[in-house]
Amino acid sequence: xxxxxxxxxxxxxxxxxxxxxxxxxxxxxxxxxxxxxxxxxxxxxxxxxxxxxxxxxxxxxxxxxxxxxxxxxxxxxxxxxxxxxxxxxxxxxxxxxxxxxxxxxxxxxxxxxxxxxxxxxxxxxxxxxxxxxxxxxxxxxxxxxxxxxxxxxxxxxxxxxxxxxxxxxxxxxxxxxxxxxxxxxxxxxxxxxxxxxxxxxxxxxxxxxxxxxxxxxxxxxxxxxxxxxxxxxxxxxxxxxxxxxxxxxxxxxxxxxxxxxxxxxxxxxxxxxxxxxxxxxxxxxxxxxxxxxxxxxxxxxxxxxxxxxxxxxxxxxxxxxxxxxxxxxxxxxxxxxxxxxxxxxxxxxxx
Amino acid sequence: xxxxxxxxxxxxxxxxxxxxxxxxxxxxxxxxxxxxxxxxxxxxxxxxxxxxxxxxxxxxxxxxxxxxxxxxxxxxxxxxxxxxxxxxxxxxxxx
Amino acid sequence: xxxxxxxxxxxxxxxxxxxxxxxxxxxxxxxxxxxxxxxxxxxxxxxxxxxxxxxxxxxxxxxxxxxxxxxxxxxxxxxxxxxxxxxxxxxxxxxxxxxxxxxxxxxxxxxxxxxxxxxxxxxxxxxxxxxxxxxxxxxxxxxxxxxxxxxxxxxxxxxxxxxxxxxxxxxxxxxxxxxxxxxxxxxxxxxxxxxxxxxxxxxxxxxxxxxxxxxxxxxxxxxxxxxxxxxxxxxxxxxxxxxxxxxxxxxxxxxxxxxxxxxxxxxxxxxxxxxxxxxxxxxxxxxxxxxxxxxxxxxxxxxxxxxxxxxxxxxxxxxxxxxxxxxxxxxxxxxxxxxxxxxxxxxxxxxxxxxxxxxxxxxxxxxxxxxxxxxx
Numbered sequence: 001x002x003x004x005x006x007x008x009x010x011x012x013x014x015x016x017x018x019x020x021x022x023x024x025x026x027x028x029x030x031x032x033x034x035x036x037x038x039x040x041x042x043x044x045x046x047x048x049x050x051x052x053x054x055x056x057x058x059x060x061x062x063x064x065x066x067x068x069x070x071x072x073x074x075x076x077x078x079x080x081x082x083x084x085x086x087x088x089x090x091x092x093x094x095x096x097x098x099x100x101x102x103x104x105x106x107x108x109x110x111x112x113x114x115x116x117x118x119x120x121x122x123x124x125x126x127x128x129x130x131x132x133x134x135x136x137x138x139x140x141x142x143x144x145x146x147x148x149x150x151x152x153x154x155x156x157x158x159x160x161x162x163x164x165x166x167x168x169x170x171x172x173x174x175x176x177x178x179x180x181x182x183x184x185x186x187x188x189x190x191x192x193x194x195x196x197x198x199x200x201x202x203x204x205x206x207x208x209x210x211x212x213x214x215x216x217x218x219x220x221x222x223x224x225x226x227x228x229x230x231x232x233x234x235x236x237x238x239x240x241x242x243x244x245x246x247x248x249x250x251x252x253x254x255x256x257x258x259x260x261x262x263x264x265x266x267x268x269x270x271x272x273x274x275x276x277x278x279x280x281x282x283x284x285x286x287x288x289x290x291x292x293x294x295x296x297x298x299x300x301x302x303x304x305x306x307x308x309x310x311x312x313x314x315x316x317x318x319x320x321x322x323x324x325x326x327x328x329x330x331x332x333x334x335x336x337x338x339x340x341x342x343x344x345x346x347x348x349x350x351x
Numbered sequence: 352x353x354x355x356x357x358x359x360x361x362x363x364x365x366x367x368x369x370x371x372x373x374x375x376x377x378x379x380x381x382x383x384x385x386x387x388x389x390x391x392x393x394x395x396x397x398x399x400x401x402x403x404x405x406x407x408x409x410x411x412x413x414x415x416x417x418x419x420x421x422x423x424x425x426x427x428x429x430x431x432x433x434x435x436x437x438x439x440x441x442x443x444x445x446x
Numbered sequence: 447x448x449x450x451x452x453x454x455x456x457x458x459x460x461x462x463x464x465x466x467x468x469x470x471x472x473x474x475x476x477x478x479x480x481x482x483x484x485x486x487x488x489x490x491x492x493x494x495x496x497x498x499x500x501x502x503x504x505x506x507x508x509x510x511x512x513x514x515x516x517x518x519x520x521x522x523x524x525x526x527x528x529x530x531x532x533x534x535x536x537x538x539x540x541x542x543x544x545x546x547x548x549x550x551x552x553x554x555x556x557x558x559x560x561x562x563x564x565x566x567x568x569x570x571x572x573x574x575x576x577x578x579x580x581x582x583x584x585x586x587x588x589x590x591x592x593x594x595x596x597x598x599x600x601x602x603x604x605x606x607x608x609x610x611x612x613x614x615x616x617x618x619x620x621x622x623x624x625x626x627x628x629x630x631x632x633x634x635x636x637x638x639x640x641x642x643x644x645x646x647x648x649x650x651x652x653x654x655x656x657x658x659x660x661x662x663x664x665x666x667x668x669x670x671x672x673x674x675x676x677x678x679x680x681x682x683x684x685x686x687x688x689x690x691x692x693x694x695x696x697x698x699x700x701x702x703x704x705x706x707x708x709x710x711x712x713x714x715x716x717x718x719x720x721x722x723x724x725x726x727x728x729x730x731x732x733x734x735x736x737x738x739x740x741x742x743x744x745x746x747x748x749x750x751x752x753x754x755x756x757x758x759x760x761x762x763x764x765x766x767x768x769x770x771x772x773x774x775x776x777x778x779x780x781x782x783x784x785x786x787x788x789x790x791x792x793x794x795x796x797x798x799x800x801x802x803x804x805x806x807x808x809x810x811x812x813x814x815x816x817x818x819x820x821x822x
């Protein structure tokens with residue numbers, strides 16, 4: 001067994017927290033990937049590249065932007081209430097494109113790495129799920145790759161999807177302005193809590209379901225509802241609403257105040273969060289989006305969202321302020337406090 | 352220390368009960384409670400064990416206790432206000 | 447089920463805050479200092495943003511009430527040593543990232559050790575039933591949690607199930623804090639859930655000896671605020687008693703059934719709490735009758751090998767002990783925010799979600815957010 005040397009382990013080895021979507025992951029990316037892939041000279045005009053660390057990259061094509069994004073999916077368990085790894089693989093990539101404004105999906109790729117011994121029936125179930133999600137998203141898988149690794153060399157199945165889309169108007173996660181309202185398209189914490197309830201043997205009996213869904217049409221409706229009314233977008237996946245808003249606040253140079261009483265949270269999600277001591281603001285959402293909306297456009301955007309089946313619970317949950325830039329503040333109803341930046345793997349606590 | 356979460360008992364079996372926490376149900380062990388638990392009681396749950404039965408009346412009793420506390424605290428303050436205004440009136444008449 | 451939400455009514459909370467401000471003013475003689483000894487109290491205070499609502503003249507200090515924080519390095523090392531020896535360890539989520547002398551269980555996991563996070567000790571027993579290899583449950587937490595460990599043992603466990611007990615017992619540490627030189631604590635909030643088990647009678651000798659009032663408090667915002675109002679009023683009047691402000695869960699004698707099971711399985715012995723020095727009767731160890739399930743007696747645990755790699759100098763500079771005793775703040779620590787941050791914690795106060803240093807770091811000290819402009 002190699003020696004465990006406390007602090008230096010972090011420096012020598014990649015740990016689970018580096019994939020959790022929080023501070024540790026961003027640091028790893030900045031220190032390794034950004035350094036390795038930095039272009040010399042820096043990115044030319046007409047390219048939104050890695051340094052922006054947005055939901056995707058983009059290349060100017062005439063009066064459009066071609067947006068590209070990629071995601072690998074390693075979720076365990078692979079089948080969960082409300083969805084599976086296949087649905088997640090399609091929705092995740094379609095949603096990242098939508099977050100940049102590219103609701104018009106040109107095509108998707110699907111690359112799988114399968115563990116030897118994986119049941120074929122499960123593979124077929126996953127692919128069926130992907131087909132259903134693709135139809136919902138009006139997107140097609142047009143290229144792919146298949147690999148098999150030996151038993152024990154990989155855990156079940158890993159799916160990577162890449163998507164390309166077009167948009168006239170590129171929306172960044174750095175676009176929040178003072179006075180903009182923060183709108184969430186529906187209830188918070190559904191996916192993360194549904195998965196949490198399955199893990200660690202919590203043995204909970206509930207109707208908790210993942211919210212995994214492709215959001216292209218919903219976002220299109222919001223963008224069409226007002227001209228330039230949406231200033232910024234991001235989907236709160238790993239790291240939750242807290243993580244996504246932190247990034248938006250830092251990149252935009254504003255502070256964000258969230259009002260706890262305005263957060264739409266399903267009672268069962270609140271129940272699990274109380275039981276395991278994990279805040280719904282920190283867990284992943286796979287069928288929701290955060291929008292920064294100009295004050296004058298809130299009414300139309302909210303109406304457009306709520307008219308769509310995936311946006312019925314859309315709500316204004318916060319506002320951008322000039323103070324405390326880069327921070328997210330929660331008004332709890334009793335007082336105010338900072339919302340911590342998510343950090344590392346979320347574990348149930350007893351304490 | 353003690354992430355204790357209150358939940359509503361919806362079913363009791365011999366050694367366990369099914370408890371509802373905001374619509375989520377979990378089977379909870381009854382080894383540690385010191386009185387029998389019935390459907391409709393609340394129990395305090397900690398790491399999968401009920402550690403205390405909370406009778407339905409207790410919730411209202413506690414809320415009443417807090418209202419009383421406030422009334423007493425305000426009562427003190429009203430008295431102080433009376434005294435202050437007397438002092439002020441007295442001081443005014445001496446000038 | 448809405449009853450608990452009534453304990454979160456913001457209108458009543460504001461009224462209680464007003465009462466707390468008035469009570470604090472009437473104490474006089476400089477700022478008032480009270481201490482709570484429960485991680486869940488600190489969590490609730492932080493989660494509901496109550497610190498921003500406390501009067502400025504009131505110091506609500508978090509004492510050594512976080513079982514994660516006070517689990518000593520050698521105890522963590524024992525679990526890590528077993529794990530690196532190839533033994534399967536089950537433990538509560540809180541403990542996975544707490545640093546021992548040389549890394550945490552999470553590091554052992556990254557190195558290939560088998561660590562399972564469980565929500566209940568009963569799950570660890572289930573795991574042992576489903577395998578033939580030994581399963582050691584690394585048992586942490588105060589008496590509230592120790593009773594669950596006792597209950598599963600008394601029901602019977604398979605022969606491949608063992609307990610490595612790092613359970614702690616809270617009442618003795620209040621004595622230590624009360625006797626610490628430099629302490630300004632004028633009263634204590636006692637942890638409501640632990641008192642559910644022990645009863646509030648255990649605090650009467652303490653109050654007698656030290657003349658400091660104790661109020662037993664629950665964990666909802668109204669519970670905490672009401673208990674603080676009561677405690678500060680008692681300080682102002684010079685009352686020296688125990689008051690139970692959590693009657694829906696706490697009685698004078700506690701839960702006799704749970705206590706019987708606790709003492710049938712465990713005995714209190716003196717031990718070190720992380721950074722706090724020796725706490726007489728502060729640790730709970732398995733009684734001799736339970737030797738067959740005691741990991742310390744059934745395994746040879748080699749922790750010396752870990753100590754060869756310990757970053758000892760950093761550990762020596764850690765002042766978590768003083769912070770937990772309320773006589774220093776994170777700002778007083780040379781490592782805070784620099785060598786010791788949530789990503790690379792040196793002391794347990796930085797690991798636990800209730801640790802004082804962690805909360806200071808995450809929430810930016812004790813920020814006054816009242817000034818933040820909000821057009822909503």
